[in-house]
Amino acid sequence: MSQNSTVNRRFVLASRPKGAPVAENFRLEEAELPTINDGQLLLRTVYLSLDPYMRGRMSDAPSYAAPVAIDEVMTGGAVSRVVESKHPDFKTGDWVVATNGWQDYAAIDGKLARKLEGAALKHPSLALGVLGMPGFTAYMGLLDIGDPKPGETVVVAAATGPVGSLVGQIAKLKGCKVVGIAGGEDKCRYAVEHFGFDECIDHRGEKLEQRLKEACPRGIDVYFENVGGKVFDAVLPLLNTKARVPLCGVVSQYNAQGLPKGEDRLMLLTNTILKKRLRIQGFIIFDDYGHRYPEFAGQMSEWFSADKIKFREHIVEGLEQAPDQLIGLLEGKNFGKLVIQVGDEAQ
């Protein structure tokens, strides 16, 4: 069944995953459309963003955000059209971004919705990628924590993903050498040819550290960390003195159950931080940098309008696809910013 005007389809969290999520962790329900109070908007989801952080919200381990409760609608950012407004700043038909969750309709406080502007109005799904949260994450993490200087070497993984592809492009705009890491030759070729990376290395091949070393003959000055695991292991010995490591995610670890056996390398990391005088800093984009959103929006809009920023979307039609697509995202199966088209753009 596709989106209609009388039923609210929604995915709730049926159970918590053990390791990788499976389809049974999600349950599709049908409900009545929500009603709205003063100050609220009734939103119809057009595009739903799927992002790695969602795996964290499915667990009840302590994290930076409260978990989704069992039987609660899965969380998620979305681009919507306003169906009904009881907030003076919005009217029916407006395009907005808000945290609708995985459902056709959501009742959202007007103050928690943001109207689309500029380029996003011509291409609304970009408000979930280059012109939205992933773009903001790349921009602030790279520029504020990474602080790249012209001529420095910047490395980022998930190079064709929405965050990685922008980290690389912004670093190029700042005069850096950019080396990407991605899963598979197609993605690597695309990172170089489409996004303008200087090099891109397939992490699925052998001797990752050796190939990364060859690609970074002057070492690594900024490593934008979004995956963790074996990529981090390969990067660590190549970091230069006073390198910076902004850390926005460790997607390779989200499905991990317990810690691996073997040597305990915790002190290896702290010793390396000392010897190389590293700065490693975690950040959660809207919590840490929400007040700088206008700076990002202005600069990115300028670059985008001047055709200095490329993007790639991976749009999948149908809300019912969301669980399988999130499962695939955590395995690196997407190629570009993963978006579920839940409904039509037309009002």
Next chain:
Amino acid sequence: MSQNSTVNRRFVLASRPKGAPVAENFRLEEAELPTINDGQLLLRTVYLSLDPYMRGRMSDAPSYAAPVAIDEVMTGGAVSRVVESKHPDFKTGDWVVATNGWQDYAAIDGKLARKLEGAALKHPSLALGVLGMPGFTAYMGLLDIGDPKPGETVVVAAATGPVGSLVGQIAKLKGCKVVGIAGGEDKCRYAVEHFGFDECIDHRGEKLEQRLKEACPRGIDVYFENVGGKVFDAVLPLLNTKARVPLCGVVSQYNAQGLPKGEDRLMLLTNTILKKRLRIQGFIIFDDYGHRYPEFAGQMSEWFSADKIKFREHIVEGLEQAPDQLIGLLEGKNFGKLVIQVGDEAQ
């Protein structure tokens, strides 16, 4: 044999330690006094500083500084009197700080020596402690990276050592709650009664994390890391969101041979940095902050003169004691800033 005017006693590195250093790693030699060239000073060592970083220089593992070569004089900072000067800024009898190494006499470029000033002239050995490198380390690491705010909780280990005791005192001057960690009840009592720490916990007792948690009911906002190991393990779960961890040493690890077996907690640490949005940053004081030495010297001199800063020295007489004392320092046997008195203060 004690210091005289015709022989230069010196300790060279005889062999590299495996694990903890032993006496046989050092060799006492006698040599002629060095001669000096234009621009140089002939210095007579009065006080030799012993510091944990020296263990690192005894190894040839990659580190932030070149290792001491076999048969080369052990490195070390010292307070000296000028015996002969071929540099226009110095004259015989001046008090200076320089990297003499473990020996009676050293030929040092004038531009690498710093004259004692102010309070240090009245108490020259303090130029190796509160008014010198350890003080500077505490000051910049705490204030620049730690960035403590009034009311926040600051934790530091080696609380009666030259760095830890100053971190705690400066944090108190900044309005923080300060919890120290030290080895033994005597040191803990001293940290509270003499240095004004709010609490101090003996890391030799059981349930370190539990006792630390009770001492820090609002969590930890700044952890000044100078020891690593089990103290770091106890601190990590108690760090607050956006806590800062300046990292100047991991003395508990300097004698370690290889990594411990068990779970590999490297990703536990990176996951924690992400979830808590931590900032962990290593620094080497003169490399990173040399340009800000005057700021430190001015502020510390002001506090010191106003009797706002306490210190404790642990002075041992005789150059021949240096190896045993360094070995003991790495085991936490010193109580206060460890200094070897190599010669008389009088010219």
